[in-house]
Amino acid sequence: MTIRGVLFDFSGTLLRIEPTVDWLREGLARVGVEVSGEELRRLAGELERVGALPGGSEPEEIPPELRELWEARDVDPSGHRRLYVTLARRVPLPGPPEVYDVLYDRHMEPDAWRPYPDTRQVLAALREREVPVAVVSNIGWDLRPLFREHGLLPLVDAFALSYEHGVKKPDPPLFALACEALGVAPQQALMVGDNARADGGATALGCAVHLVRHLPVTERPGDLLPVIDLVG
Incomplete structure (x- = not known):
């Protein structure tokens, strides 16, 4: 052929996509938060576990209430954002509430x-x-x-x-x-x-x-x- x-x-x-720890470090810096290296790695591991970074690890499990969003995530841009922001919110992060949207926006940036x-x-x-x-x-x-x-x-x-x-x-x-x-x-x-x-x-x-x-x-x-x- x-x-x-x-x-x-x-x-x-x-x-x-960049490693989760780099993604998280950048997102926290943008909301004026700095954490120790050990804590950064712990939080990054939790975010990986829940599948919060698009293009990164898939969730260990998908909550039943998010199953529909998960299945449609790649055909609905607003649903894509809603899904991944909701997944990230399963991990309590330091800083203001908007840190989760900041992280989502970061993953779409070329660098x-x-x-x-x-x-x-x-x-x-x-x-x-x-x-x-x-x-x-x-x-x-x-x-x-x-x-x-x-x-x-x-x-x-x-x-x-x-x-x-x-x-x-x-x-x-x-x-x-x-x-x-x-x-x-x-x-x-x-x-x-x-x-x-x-x-x-x-x-x-x-x-x-x-x-x-x-x-x-x-x-x-x-x-x-x-x-x-x-x-x-």
Whole structure:
């Protein structure tokens, strides 16, 4: 099969959110709060346990009253905010009540995200070979400003974002929209992601799939590099 277009997942594939402890430190600083390193790590661990950081750890358990919000989080921007702010509020934090909204806003900022070491190299190689690229993401907010700030926007031809279309991975329509935007048949597309269930949904359309490991940026230097060879 000849690959004529590549679809990439966003979080955990091309970029990764900052560590929870850094996210919390920044949020507390913005409301004028400083805590000891030990306390910072303890609070960060609690926030990870409840899944308060979008793009970070999933909750150990989802409270029944939040189940509906959880299922719809990536197709409803207001629900996305409400869900994650509510999850974060399960952990008592020092400072004013608005600290939870400050933390949510922080996770959408470009410098809260770090590209994997091979992201730019692979996207640039695909551009050089004239292989179009789409980002296909379950997300509750617009990724384009983030890609622009990281200098990656010129290397992406299209975005298929769940909240804009009301459908999310692994449902085939989101992948189909991405292929259509690139002008390639699904059978000529490669989906690259870190989640076998969500990203593997592309196989229902006939797309090939390449999975990368969901690891911190510093621990995954080259999982994207095989994509260059897969496009021939």
